[in-house]
Amino acid sequence: MLLHTASQPLPLPPNPAQHQQQQQLSTGNPPLWPLLNTLRTRTTGSPATEFEFTPPGTPLSTLNSSVMFVTLFYAMIISGTEWMRHRKPFKLQALFLVHNLFLSLLSAFLLALFAEQLMPILRAEGTLHAICDRRGGWTQPLVVLYYLNYLTKYLELLDNVFLILKKKPLKFLHYCHHGATALLCYTQLAGSTPVSWVPITLNLAVHIVMYAYYFLAAATARRVTWKAWVTRLQIAQFVVDLGFVYFTAWNCFASRRWPWLPHASNCPGDEAAAVAGVGILTAYLVLFVSFYYSTYLCRGVDGGKGVKPRRAGGEAEINVHGQVPDENKKGANGNGAGK
Numbered sequence: 001m002l003l004h005t006a007s008q009p010l011p012l013p014p015n016p017a018q019h020q021q022q023q024q025l026s027t028g029n030p031p032l033w034p035l036l037n038t039l040r041t042r043t044t045g046s047p048a049t050e051f052e053f054t055p056p057g058t059p060l061s062t063l064n065s066s067v068m069f070v071t072l073f074y075a076m077i078i079s080g081t082e083w084m085r086h087r088k089p090f091k092l093q094a095l096f097l098v099h100n101l102f103l104s105l106l107s108a109f110l111l112a113l114f115a116e117q118l119m120p121i122l123r124a125e126g127t128l129h130a131i132c133d134r135r136g137g138w139t140q141p142l143v144v145l146y147y148l149n150y151l152t153k154y155l156e157l158l159d160n161v162f163l164i165l166k167k168k169p170l171k172f173l174h175y176c177h178h179g180a181t182a183l184l185c186y187t188q189l190a191g192s193t194p195v196s197w198v199p200i201t202l203n204l205a206v207h208i209v210m211y212a213y214y215f216l217a218a219a220t221a222r223r224v225t226w227k228a229w230v231t232r233l234q235i236a237q238f239v240v241d242l243g244f245v246y247f248t249a250w251n252c253f254a255s256r257r258w259p260w261l262p263h264a265s266n267c268p269g270d271e272a273a274a275v276a277g278v279g280i281l282t283a284y285l286v287l288f289v290s291f292y293y294s295t296y297l298c299r300g301v302d303g304g305k306g307v308k309p310r311r312a313g314g315e316a317e318i319n320v321h322g323q324v325p326d327e328n329k330k331g332a333n334g335n336g337a338g339k
Contacts, residue, residue: 030116032109033141051144053189060151066186070179073157077175080164089167096162096218103156104211110149111204117141118197130194131248132265137194149200150185157182173291177284184280191273195248199241199281206233228296235292238285245281249274 033048040048055061060069117139121130130136157178163170188196210230217224247264252274254263 032113032116036113036144048144049140051140051147053143053147055190058147060154060186061189063186063190066183069154070182073160073179074175077160077164077170080161081170084164084167087167090165092162092165093218096166097215099158099162100211100215100218103152104208104215106152107204107207107211110145110152111201111208113145114142114197114201114204117145118201128265131198131244132194132251132267134192134194134268137197138192138268142197143189146185146189146196146200149204150182150189153178153182153185173287177287180280180283184276187270187273187276191270191276193248193269193273193277195244195267195269195277198244199237199277202237202240206230206237209233231288231292231296235285235288238281238288241281242278242285245274245277249278 037047037049040046040051052058053061056065060066118130121136121139125133125136160170160175160178162168163174185200210233213224213227213230217227248267248269251263251265251267252269252271254261255266256271
């Protein structure tokens with residue numbers, strides 16, 4: 001097992017030899033993995049079983065490429081907003097529906113793939129093995145899924161493109177968490193953190209619901225009334241994420257730097273990845289709790305100034321990304337409830 005010490009520069013991309021040591025626990029005959037294998041063979045010429053995350057050969061596998069992509073994304077936010085300033089909003093109804101339905105179904109497919117890989121590991125070895133042992137949470141099939149999930153974070157940046165082109169409010173929470181999530185997924189891949197499957201699977205579950213909500217809100221004339229629950233699910237997701245991430249980060253540092261302190265395991269992974277995971281997910285929890293308070297517990301969007309609390313369970317007129325629907329419009333037709 002390769003351990004990083006305090007003297008090493010942070011963050012570091014993974015050593016390719018490290019990935020050659022990944023071991024796969026037998027999962028019987030998973031029904032979806034052969035399908036993924038076939039899809040990758042037809043699109044790239046090689047099966048998923050031969051994939052290795054090896055910088056710089058793997059696309060978007062270096063810190064420079066990831067940072068450059070996210071930087072271009074923020075440049076697009078600024079230039080796109082300015083470009084649309086004196087233009088009429090685009091409707092983009094068909095593209096909006098396809099985008100959200102695709103991401104909801106893709107999230108469900110990836111979650112099912114994760115489940116068929118993780119369930120045998122959890123049953124055979126337990127949770128600690130799955131989050132603190134590369135033979136548990138860092139098998140070759142799981143690394144394939146981690147990488148596919150990482151790529152979807154760039155696809156999700158299109159959420160912000162729709163907001164800009166439809167001239168909907170683009171708040172800090174929109175672009176902050178989209179760009180940061182792409183970097184977060186990169187750091188965990190580069191840092192080889194077995195606990196990655198916990199926040200990823202929870203996020204996929206939330207995205208199934210979230211993108212389904214956006215699709216239904218845009219596709220039907222009836223008002224979809226469960227948008228507040230999406231934000232509640234996101235907050236619950238971050239609480240659970242942090243429980244696991246704090247635990248593994250503590251064990252990672254304690255086992256290497258302060259072995260005399262209590263710790264349950266020698267959790268592998270890069271220390272920079274542990275710091276990034278703790279920092280970004282903690283910031284997410286603070287941002288989403290603040291957003292939930294200002295959106296669903298107060299009458300208004302001015303940060304709580306001069307507003308009255310809503311009754312418990314009351315519906316807010318803002319979706320989970322902070323968009324304020326046009327109250328003069330009836331129903332939710334994609335312009336009133338979309339991103």
